[in-house]
Amino acid sequence: MEKANKEDVNPQILEALLNAKTDFTVEDALENEMILNMGPQHPATHGVLRVLLRLDGETIIASVPELGYLHRGYEKMAENMSYHEFIPHTDRLDYLAPLSNNVAWVLAVEKLTGIEAPPRAQYIRMMVAELARVASHLVAIGALAMDVGALTVFLWTLREREKILDIWDIICGARFTNSYTRIGGVANDAQPEALAKVKWFIDQFEENLDEAERLINTNRIFIERLEGAGVISKEDAIDYGLTGPSLRGSGVEFDLRRATPYLFYNDIDFKIPVYTEGDSLARYFVRVDEARESIKIVRQVLDKMPEGETILNQPKKVLPHKTEIYSKMEELIHDFMIVNFGIHPPVGEVYSAIENPKGELGFYLVSKGEGRPWKCKIRSPSFINLQSLPHLIKGHMISDVVAIIGSLDPVMGEADK
Amino acid sequence: MGLESRLTSENFFTTKIDALIEWSRKNSVWPMPMGISCCAIEMMAVGDPKYDIARFGSEVMRFTPRQSDMMIVAGTVTYKMSYVVRKIYDQMPDPKWVIAMGACTSSGGMYRSYNVVQGIDQFLPVDVYLAGCPPRPDNLLNALIQIQEKIGRTKAKDFRDRPLPELQVIQNN
């Protein structure tokens, strides 16, 4: 962090910072305001986020976040590649829970095309998405604790996450950024040893999570640092467009798995944790409770999983199986057409959203009947959650900024698209 | 710098001091993690109990450039971010090494678009390139071992008489 002179900062963002609305006045006759640059490279900003702060002493009067340091041009690339080719790119959006984004994209394309995956594939998708939610919340809890000062919790939660990455290694073939789902199902079946390993994991996860939690839940420093930091009320939260654990920490019971159900979430019994205080501590508790609820969901999914095939048998829209491509003629031709020219969904548009660990991840697809989308918009939750950051940190000190960003849990790969 | 400018001749005494300096330098390479996107998560995984990086001497991941030897650029570098990466590289003291982790830093990776720099060697000198998207943590440890071998092959006289680099004033964007 370094002090920035007025000449170093770009003129438009400087003007926005000086004109930013602030209803916070400081009784100090000396008028010593300072502009501090909490730059893109910072150990605690969860990625490349730049925040310009206008300070009086150590209290923040106004602030302006600046994004765009990781803007990779996803939406432009999506207009130039087919629906199947975009699946590995969706992994890198929210890179802490890559399978969740895969599921979201594939559900959007299937809705546009009008096909539906077989039941076993949908149960596998649910199991894998809930494990991704647990993995993402483990990193969020660990990073928040590390930013506040408790380093041991980070190492313990990463140890649990390594076990989940081992499970994904067996099922999907890759540890991380696995493009596992396909349009019409999943890439390969879940092997029995993988399912046994999932069962072993969920049996021993709860007590490990309890052990890591015991270090910080009743720790006086942790609670006093987070309590009351970054309070947002219920109406403000909805007005700013917050979704996900940040919204449920302010008292609004809104979860897309219950409001607009997708996959088979209607048949599963789980609770939605809601806390009403609206500060960083409430958001932290929501995440810990959600990790426990996800384990309950995975247990029920393992009991209910039916037998059957894992990819739909519709050759014009779905990639055929490899063994059939090498032996039969029509499948070879269909594979060639789909890989080179893409599936051709009908003319129309669709918006489909799922509950990502960070909030609501939505894809808006417009199709003109070709193999590539005419327009693809990614509604990313971290981008919209970050908009409330100036409102949350007004009036606090610099050391609270780190805790508040940690409790909002933004991921810059998603926010910058 | 200091001691090395005096080690001009090659006799028994100076080669032993050379060996001591190289041994201590290569076994305590302190990395500066420039974690930008997904590869940063695998870099965090290198520090966790399963793939420990502390046993190679890189115990402290200093997030400040003034106290580190090696910069690991992990993640996609865009044109807006390239100024920041260059500024941090200039702030590191000599001798320094750079690992380009992953496909995005080596050549632009899977992002062939208007805002991604197609390879960071367009503005930074790179020592080791890593393949993978993201590379497994074992792969990153392999790169660290290669850097250690590269340091082991240098001698003290390689760093003598080097002109101090002029730090150009780079404006923030």
Place this chain on the structure above:
Amino acid sequence: MDIKELIPQKIKENLQAINFEPSEYRDELTLYFDKKDIFEVCKFLKNDPDLEFLLCEDITAIDWARRKNRFTVVYHIFSLKNKFRLRLKADVDEEECSIDTVSDIWRTANWQEREVFDMYGISFNHHPDLRRMYMPEDFEYHPLRKDFPLMGIPGSLPLPKKEE
């Protein structure tokens, strides 16, 4: 009554002067408006006690690459009470590339409209802070327009110089 029929009926009752066209595809309702009526319609939809569209999920634009009415601005809004999602559309011409802002109604529209401005060049009247979002401030082009190439315009984004 089904919410999909309730919304057009309520709009016809309360705002008689506004013409619109509803359409439905894959179970989603879309209403097509004129660009000068958007502010009133959004205000009505948010404040009405039965409908209560409090959450503005997404604002984006489509570039059709045709002569007349080149862009279409698309709004997605969600009602927490009825758990229903609605899509509103308005055409914008390339000659007068501007439309009213809705950031006075929903505060979340602030950054989303800035992103549309950055990517497409559509400016928003009465927006409190219209700057670029992702690209650097002195960038001259709008990347998501169909006439901007995928690899960019060479020379528009400079790199720092390389020294050994």
